[in-house]
Each structure stands twice: as C-alpha cells, then as structure tokens.
Amino acid sequence: MSGQALSDEGASGDGTVALSSYEAIYEHAELELELAGRGDIARIAALGARWEELTRELPARPPIAAVPLLQRARLLHERTRIELIRIREALLSDIASASRSRRAADGYAGHRARRRRLDRSA
DSSP states (O other): OOTTTOOSSOTTSSSOOOTHHHHHHHHHHHHHHHHHHHTOHHHHHHTHHHHHHHHHTOOSSOOGGGHHHHHHHHHHHHHHHHHHHHHHHHHHHHHHHHHHHHHHHHHHHTTOOOOOSSOTTO
C-alpha cells in the first residue's frame, strides 16, 4: 500500500465502495498472524488463494474510510513477516544442530559407512 494508493475515493470516484471487503482483508491479516504465532505454516500457505480472492475486485484507490483498516492490516502483515522470520531462524538453527549431532555421532561410529535413508529405487 503506497501513500498514493490511499485516497479519499473508491474506483467509482464517489467513495461508495463497501468497507466489508477491507474488513475481510483485516480479518485475513489477523488470521495469518495467529497462524504464524502458532507456527502453522501449512495453513498460512493455503491462505494465499483467499488473499487473491479478497483483493481481486478492489479498486485501485480505496475510500478514505478504508485507510485505517488498511493501515492496521499492513501492521499485522509486518508482525506476521517477523514471526515467519523467527520460525525460519529456529528451523535453520535446528538443522545446524542436527547436522552437528550427526557429525559427532559419525565420529563415534568410526569408519563404518552410513546407511542411506533414501530408497532410490522408487
């Protein structure tokens, strides 16, 4: 949302665009943040189509009454982005820790070849 996109009038120029679409966007942003807080990445990813549906028919210039909703939704999106970064960092840390543990276990096992976990015949 750029400052230029936030205007006094809707696409029709008369400011009559229903706010229910913008309220749905805000509620969607709340749900994304809630799911991110729980680490439910699969459900967040599944919401992508819903976002497209919510934003597809919106005018290029929202009514002034929608500005507070859009600003709050933008803040929620930023918080969601931060939560997703935290999740990514935690996963990367877990992967690094598992790799270190595997290397340590391999050192104790001596020179035995590790069994492959992936069945390549499938």
